[in-house]
Amino acid sequence: MYKIKLKLVVGLFSLTASLVKSKIVNKKGEFIMRNYLMALGFTAISIFIPTAIAEQHPVVAGPQATEELEKEITVVDSQLFDAVFNSCDIKKLGQLVTDDFEMYHDKWGKTASSAQEFLNGISSMCERQKSGSDIKARRELINDSVRVFPMNNYGAIQSGTHKFYGINADNSEVLRESGQFTHLWKKEDGQWKLARVLSFDHQPASNGH
Numbered sequence: 383m384y385k386i387k388l389k390l391v392v393g394l395f396s397l398t399a400s401l402v403k404s405k406i407v408n409k410k411g412e413f414i415m416r417n418y419l420m421a422l423g424f425t426a427i428s429i430f431i432p433t434a435i436a437e438q439h440p441v442v443a444g445p446q447a448t449e450e451l452e453k454e455i456t457v458v459d460s461q462l463f464d465a466v467f468n469s470c471d472i473k474k475l476g477q478l479v480t481d482d483f484e485m486y487h488d489k490w491g492k493t494a495s496s497a498q499e500f501l502n503g504i505s506s507m508c509e510r511q512k513s514g515s516d517i518k519a520r521r522e523l524i525n526d527s528v529r530v531f532p533m534n535n536y537g538a539i540q541s542g543t544h545k546f547y548g549i550n551a552d553n554s555e556v557l558r559e560s561g562q563f564t565h566l567w568k569k570e571d572g573q574w575k576l577a578r579v580l581s582f583d584h585q586p587a588s589n590g591h
Contacts, residue, residue, distance in 0.1 A: 445532040452530045455540050455567060458574040463521045470508035472501055480568055480577040488561075488582040518549040519558070537568040537577070557587040 458478060465475040476497065485494040494500035510516030521544055528542035541564045547555040566578035 445534055447530040447532055447538070451532060451538060452528075454574060455530050455538055456528075458567065458576075459523065459540065459565075462576060463523075466504055467519055467521050470504070470511075472505050472508075475504060476501055478574075478576055480570070480575045483577060483579075485579040486581065488584060520547045520549060520555065521545070522547065533566070537566065537574070540565040540567060559584050559586050561585070 462475070462478050465471040465478065479497045479500060481497050483494060483497040483500050484492065485500060487493050494503060507516060511518050524543045524545065528540065531539045533539060541562070543560060543562050545560045546558050548558045549555055561584040562582055564580040564582075565576055568575050568577040
């Protein structure tokens with residue numbers, strides 16, 4: 383590309399030399415070479431400066447997920463939802479979220495502004511389930527929907543689709559809804575912790591999801 387642009391400028395200067403030699407003039411008898419040379423100069427600048435800047439700041443691809451990273455995120459994802467829905471293990475859950483944890487839900491908006499607020503909410507849900515005033519549930523991750531993207535100097539982004547089943551008193555299950563999620567995971571001292579949650583596009587099972 384650089385060689386092509388160089389040939390273009392050389393061609394323009396050759397054309398200038400031929401114009402000078404032929405002494406082309408306008409109708410008023412004045413040489414038009416000054417204006418032409420100015421235009422030529424601006425053309426040369428417009429050709430070479432963007433190229434020089436681009437060469438100093440090349441576009442590079444972002445980091446790509448490794449098999450190891452995908453496995454690590456899959457493990458902590460499973461641990462997180464097991465603590466929330468299956469075991470109601472608040473202590474374990476507290477080890478899997480950052481102190482400044484935030485969660486956003488399409489139905490209810492911002493549902494947590496800190497780890498403690500999130501843990502309090504899950505703890506209350508577990509108490510309601512024990513008393514029978516809230517339905518127990520199970521989350522199922524759609525494995526082939528999951529995508530993981532590394533975030534340099536921070537952690538990783540995980541996105542995908544999951545389904546939620548209601549668990550009846552006889553332990554039978556019924557599909558209630560599906561939804562999409564985007565999770566921002568942070569790696570602190572070798573430990574993965576969930577920092578941000580976007581939970582959205584929830585659709586009742588009756589809609590065919």
